[in-house]
Amino acid sequence: MKKNKPAKPAAPAQQDVAAQLGLRPGQSLELLKALHILTREGKLNQDSRRKLKQVYHLYQFIAPLLEELSANDHPVTLADHGAGKSYLGFILYDLFFKPLGRGSIYGIETRAPLVQASQQLAADLGFDRMQFLNMSVADSTQADFMPAQFDIVTALHACDTATDDAIAFGLEKHAQALVLVPCCQAELAAAMRQNKALHLARTPLAELWRHPIHTREIGSHLTNVLRCLYLEACGYQVTVTELVGWEHSMKNELIIARYTGQKKRSSAQRLRELLEQFGLQAALAHRYPLSGVAAP
Template sequence: MSRKPVPASARTAPDAALLAELRPGQSVELLKALHILTREGKLNQDSRRKLKQVYHLFQFMEPLLQTLSQDGHAPTLADHGAGKSYLGFILYDLYFKALGRGHIYGIEWRAELVEKSRQLAQELGFDRMSFLNLSVADSADAAELPERIDMVTALHACDTATDDAIAFGLQKRARAMVLVPCCQAEVAACLRQGKALQLARTPLAELWRHPLHTREMGSQITNVLRCLHLEASGYQVTVTELVGWEHSMKNELIIAQYTGQKKRSAQERLRAILQEFGLEQALGARFGLAPVGLQEPPPL
């Protein structure tokens, strides 16, 4: 007995197990366009891990976006180091599309990725997405961006790009920032330069005497300084894991919500840490110890 041929639409349709992994309302066609799903509607292990990270991040972001959307407000979001804009496209698909207002700006320095994102947004009809071919550091003064940005995201922005995203958020008076730092080398380089002097001065320098510990210590100090800088600038800061460590070693998630309550103790501790590690001259201005005179945003 011969079997009837399976229609092409059935061969490429995602199965029930896959659909159970997707968020309600998630566009399967978008995930195929982003190459998260194969043309046959399958999800490999690497794509599953990537999708899990974005979905988990969305769980933290959705309540913030809902607050930013109150009273008919059209929220604006800037995604720094956007890359292929996985995060921006999925945020638009899951939240902004149904909301019917608001705008997402993807900021990426690689021109070919910016052009591909523009083409995909046009194909999908995601007309409230814009993509700028800029570095994070140069984006704050870009004419294409509005004066105010409600939310700033930076997912795995390398080295000092996370600091540039924070500076951007402060200049744009962001009401929320969601940051997942990546590789960090600047503080580690400073620690290496003064290692001999620090070893003679304090036994705490043993914490970064070995090169591996220098790198890890530099990363830890950098994120602590970022959190203190945000608290000193009027943000309430939460630090947690993005996903399980088995999925990514760059797993620290920093969520900052503007309250307007600037913590003087945070600024004092920030300065003390910079002084203790011999970093004040090199990094003091980076972490807000120079006056900036920025207008304050309204709290969430």
């Protein structure tokens, strides 16, 4: 007598998958499959859960900004820099822009295959208010076909100076809010290494970056401190917090800047002093132009 082969486990019901992922009502499972967060059978793709968790946490911070800025029937414009596979942009559109019925998302990415894939997916899903541009963050600031103003600028793990370029874009486009999760940062650490011997002789503070690993860590931390001071000097209220638990990502610092118009002269002065203290004026003056902010 032949034994019956064990039946293949059934694909999980949609509501079970939705519960496991913490999805909101009406969220597209087909989108999550297309992004390879779910398998075709509707099962969880474990490799993508960490990324999804980060995006959902970031959405919780962005959603109140979207709700506020979309008041009075305003069509919110959002630029997502270093978009990659556009996890963030697609989920923002699916959860907020699609049901709202207005507003646009621009995904900016340098890798042409990712841009093409995102364009095709947006067309397949009918997400007609999403555009994807194959260009650098810096080039997008000067692109004359872009809207003159954006309401929100996001950059999730935009590498090295791309986060600085996203800040410059936000300032140029008069953004009401910037939501930034910086990634690898090498520019400032490289500048610190060049003058390390001189600073070791001049100040004991240089011991903070004498060893290469400390140069990298201090360089990363100082980069974000300078970014926050610069945003405050340019009229933004800045909040810095964790995106998710450190067990999910070591690149976990979330910077949220809201425009108030109150340019803090004290922040501009502290920024100048830090650049001088670390010998970074020549290397980074172009990153933090303060000509419009008077010293106290």
